[in-house]
Amino acid sequence: MGSVSAPGGRSGGGKKSLNVELNLVPFIDLLTCLICFLLMAAVWIQIGKISVTQSGQGAPTEQTPEQREQLNLVVAITPQGFLLTGNGQTLEGGDILKKDDQYDFERLGGKLKEVRGLFPDKNDIVVMSEDTIQYQDLINTMDVCLANEFPNISVSGTI
Numbered sequence: 350m351g352s353v354s355a356p357g358g359r360s361g362g363g364k365k366s367l368n369v370e371l372n373l374v375p376f377i378d379l380l381t382c383l384i385c386f387l388l389m390a391a392v393w394i395q396i397g398k399i400s401v402t403q404s405g406q407g408a409p410t411e412q413t414p415e416q417r418e419q420l421n422l423v424v425a426i427t428p429q430g431f432l433l434t435g436n437g438q439t440l441e442g443g444d445i446l447k448k449d450d451q452y453d454f455e456r457l458g459g460k461l462k463e464v465r466g467l468f469p470d471k472n473d474i475v476v477m478s479e480d481t482i483q484y485q486d487l488i489n490t491m492d493v494c495l496a497n498e499f500p501n502i503s504v505s506g507t508i
């Protein structure tokens with residue numbers, strides 16, 4: 350217990366004792382709820398984050414022979430389907446047309462898995478889309494790229 354001495358009480362010059370008990374239970378409840386909320390919010394922030402960079406036209410740089418041998422992988426989303434290119438050329442089986450007016454994400458995933466097997470060190474990919482492509486289709490394409498171990502995704506709006 351805490352006590353405070355105050356000069357000049359009612360009894361004429363003596364010290365009076367003030368005993369106060371603080372109820373800490375509501376404060377502890379508030380802190381417990383706050384900690385739970387912060388932990389849940391931190392998990393959702395981590396799950397909902399996709400690292401994306403915007404690619405654009407920059408100044409051309411001189412490429413080394415090692416860079417020329419690397420694969421420049423691009424997934425283009427068109428109204429007809431997907432077009433998978435490497436170093437500017439369409440890959441074999443890289444023209445993936447829509448199936449029943451829906452994008453064929455399973456076939457795209459299979460093709461990306463094949464590319465991943467041929468180039469195990471490759472971890473970046475560029476996703477290009479036209480203006481008419483729905484946002485959900487772009488996100489689903491990025492999810493397929495992430496599921497096939499291409500975490501460094503760049504997004505470009507020009508085809």
